[in-house]
Amino acid sequence: MYDRLIFELDRGDIKNNYLPASSVPEKPLPQLVPEKFLRRQPPKLPEVAENEVVRHFIALSSRNYHVDKGMYPLGSCSMKYNPKINEDVSRLPGFAHLHPLQPEPTVQGALKLMFRLQELLKEITGMVAVSLVPAAGAHGELAGCMMIRKYHDLQGRRRGTMLVPDSAHGTNPASVTIAGMRAVTVRSDADGLVDLEDLKAKLNEDVAGIMLTNPSTLGIFERRIAQIEKLIHGIDALMYMDGANLNALLGIVRPGDLGFDVIHLNLHKTFSVPHGGGGPGSGPVAVSERLKDFLPIPVVREREGRYVLDTSIPHTIGRMITFYGNFAALVRAYTYILMAGAEGLRQIAENAIINANYLLKKTEHLLEVPFKTRPMHEFVLSGEPLRDYEVRVMDVAKRLLDFGLHAPTVYFPLIVKEALMIEPTETESKEMLDQFAEALKQIVREARENPELLRRAPHRTPVRRIDELKANKALNVRFDQKQD
Numbered sequence: 001m002y003d004r005l006i007f008e009l010d011r012g013d014i015k016n017n018y019l020p021a022s023s024v025p026e027k028p029l030p031q032l033v034p035e036k037f038l039r040r041q042p043p044k045l046p047e048v049a050e051n052e053v054v055r056h057f058i059a060l061s062s063r064n065y066h067v068d069k070g071m072y073p074l075g076s077c078s079m080k081y082n083p084k085i086n087e088d089v090s091r092l093p094g095f096a097h098l099h100p101l102q103p104e105p106t107v108q109g110a111l112k113l114m115f116r117l118q119e120l121l122k123e124i125t126g127m128v129a130v131s132l133v134p135a136a137g138a139h140g141e142l143a144g145c146m147m148i149r150k151y152h153d154l155q156g157r158r159r160g161t162m163l164v165p166d167s168a169h170g171t172n173p174a175s176v177t178i179a180g181m182r183a184v185t186v187r188s189d190a191d192g193l194v195d196l197e198d199l200k201a202k203l204n205e206d207v208a209g210i211m212l213t214n215p216s217t218l219g220i221f222e223r224r225i226a227q228i229e230k231l232i233h234g235i236d237a238l239m240y241m242d243g244a245n246l247n248a249l250l251g252i253v254r255p256g257d258l259g260f261d262v263i264h265l266n267l268h269k270t271f272s273v274p275h276g277g278g279g280p281g282s283g284p285v286a287v288s289e290r291l292k293d294f295l296p297i298p299v300v301r302e303r304e305g306r307y308v309l310d311t312s313i314p315h316t317i318g319r320m321i322t323f324y325g326n327f328a329a330l331v332r333a334y335t336y337i338l339m340a341g342a343e344g345l346r347q348i349a350e351n352a353i354i355n356a357n358y359l360l361k362k363t364e365h366l367l368e369v370p371f372k373t374r375p376m377h378e379f380v381l382s383g384e385p386l387r388d389y390e391v392r393v394m395d396v397a398k399r400l401l402d403f404g405l406h407a408p409t410v411y412f413p414l415i416v417k418e419a420l421m422i423e424p425t426e427t428e429s430k431e432m433l434d435q436f437a438e439a440l441k442q443i444v445r446e447a448r449e450n451p452e453l454l455r456r457a458p459h460r461t462p463v464r465r466i467d468e469l470k471a472n473k474a475l476n477v478r479f480d481q482k483q484d
Contacts, residue, residue: 063462065406071428073436075378075409075421076169076217078247078269083339086272086332095331100323104308110327111307115300117334118284124337124345125243125263126256127286131295132325137244138171139320140264140283141211145179146317147262147287147294148209148238154315159208159237165194166415167216169242181208188415192220192371194228203231209238214258215245217413217421219356219375229259238262238290246270247425248353248377251346261288271333282329296320351426352377355433359424362437366444370416378423380416391447391454393418398465399446399457403439 072079090096094109104111118130134140145162152159162176164183173183184202189195194212210232215221222228232239241255241263247270249255255263267273267282275281287295297316298309309324340348353376360369360379368382383393397407397420409421424433446453458464 065401070404070406071424071432071436072406073408073422073424074406075219075380075412075423076244077275077409078244078266078377078423078425079275080247080272080425081427082272082274082332083336085339086335089335090328090331095328098327104306108307111300111309113334114324114327114330115302115307117330117337118300120334120337121265121284121286124250124254125246125265125286126254127263128256128289129292129295129299130284130286131297131299132282132284132330133296133298133320134264134283134285135321135326136281137264137266137269137283138175139281140266140285141171141175141242142178143283143285143296143317143320144240144262144264145175145181145211147285147291148240149179149181150294150315150317151238151291152208155236157205159206161204161206162208162240163199163202163210165210165212165216167192167218167220167413168211168213169217169244170412170414172211172213172242176211186210188216188218190371191373192216192218193222193224193373196224196227196231199228199231203235203237205235207232207235207237209240209261211240211242212260213242213245214255215248215376215378217245217378218371218373218380218416219245219248219378219423220371220373221248221376225258233259244269245377248349250349251342252349256286256288261290262286267329267333272336273329273332280326280329282326282333284325298324348426349377352424355424355426355428356422358430359422359433359437362433363422363440366440367420370419377425378421380413381420381422382416383418383420386444386447387418389447389451391451393420395451395454395457396420396440396443396447399443399454400439401458402460403435403442405436405439 067079067081098107098110114132118132121130122128131143134143148162149159160181161184162181163186164172164176165186165188167188176183184207186202187195187198199210210228212222212225212228214225229239238261239259241258241260243255243263243265246255246263246265250270262285264283264285265271267284268275268280273282285295293314294317295313297311297313297319299313301308301310337345356375356377356379360375363381366381368385370380370382383391383396386392386396393410397410400407408423409419411419412421413419424436443454453459456465
């Protein structure tokens with residue numbers, strides 16, 4: 001099933017990734033830079049000793065929270081540990097010194113890596129074609145929606161509705177809207193699955209497709225997916241899968257085998273590429289036979305032993321960004337897949353599922369479990385019982401910071417009141433999961449005995465609780481040297 005994973009990094013190709021230094025013309029600076037842009041006087045830069053600079057940034061890093069310091073149990077984000085070898089490979093000179101406007105013959109190593117990554121992602125997802133272009137998960141969503149819309153337009157019909165379950169990622173309705181369609185919500189049933197009766201009631205000739213996160217943001221696998229696929233394809237609509245939770249499926253099941261027509265992949269989640277403070281991300285799209293002629297361009301092809309950027313896709317939705325995707329993210333993801341191999345990818349998913357269910361068992365008695373269906377890689381608790389003590393889940397999240405733990409996702413998914421959404425990922429040990437469970441246990445006890453302690457939390461962080469509503473409405477990012 002995963003034969004295509006048996007690839008190895010060919011260092012020989014990397015040598016061809018950049019132009020030799022001797023090919024760069026040596027000219028005096030005034031000939032390279034117009035005279036009007038040259039300084040007359042040297043810049044006034046502060047003179048600081050090296051040890052002071054190092055100490056400054058070390059002090060800042062010790063204040064910051066990062067995955068090298070502790071776990072990130074952010075539900076639906078797969079904030080797992082990023083192996084350092086990913087960074088080392090992405091910084092190899094043959095990759096790091098590339099320029100996007102170089103001629104194809106000088107970047108054969110990079111194109112070969114991209115081509116092989118496309119092939120790997122095809123095999124992992126069970127799809128027939130891949131484009132690496134989209135630069136984020138939501139960007140991949142937009143690409144999927146645009147392909148679905150164009151597919152119907154080419155059939156001579158204008159379909160303007162996309163069905164979106166109420167347990168979907170929040171970006172799904174936004175992507176539908178930006179693509180020029182209307183999002184219609186499909187309810188979840190008591191088990192946290194798509195309500196089939198509500199789905200049937202909303203099927204009509206205007207439906208272009210359904211955007212389904214599987215497993216959903218509740219962490220629940222849609223076990224009636226075959227019935228949903230039959231209903232959607234029965235009206236010649238298309239199946240879109242939000243791949244943000246693919247970390248739970250690796251090596252176990254392939255979206256293409258479930259009947260999906262398009263899926264975006266969050267390389268910065270499933271394949272351990274760093275989120276980088278909200279970016280850079282990478283959201284390649286993989287498609288079925290129906291949509292292979294609609295992919296965003298370019299895609300990498302192999303022709304007569306050479307690799308080329310192909311823009312000749314018949315019904316492409318066009319270019320989504322200036323160049324070819326977030327290349328450094330692609331290198332990291334490729335490295336991660338090669339290191340894991342076929343068996344390793346499956347173990348990643350299995351361990352993620354085991355960790356989530358173990359932590360659920362350790363914490364389910366502390367708060368309310370809104371859906372009893374056994375989850376996969378993540379689960380959702382409800383802090384609604386704490387409202388009796390005038391404590392909100394935001395207070396719980398802030399108090400967790402005092403224990404040296406990053407807070408889980410809160411208030412999402414929206415269908416769960418006072419939601420606490422927890423994804424431990426496969427990279428956390430039993431000891432770390434136990435530490436999180438014990439911290440949550442103590443916090444719930446504090447909510448009953450001393451709720452004011454939670455309402456004023458955090459107490460031990462460099463920055464105390466801020467007015468988040470004001471911060472959103474009156475954002476001030478101006479640097480002021482006079483501030484303390």
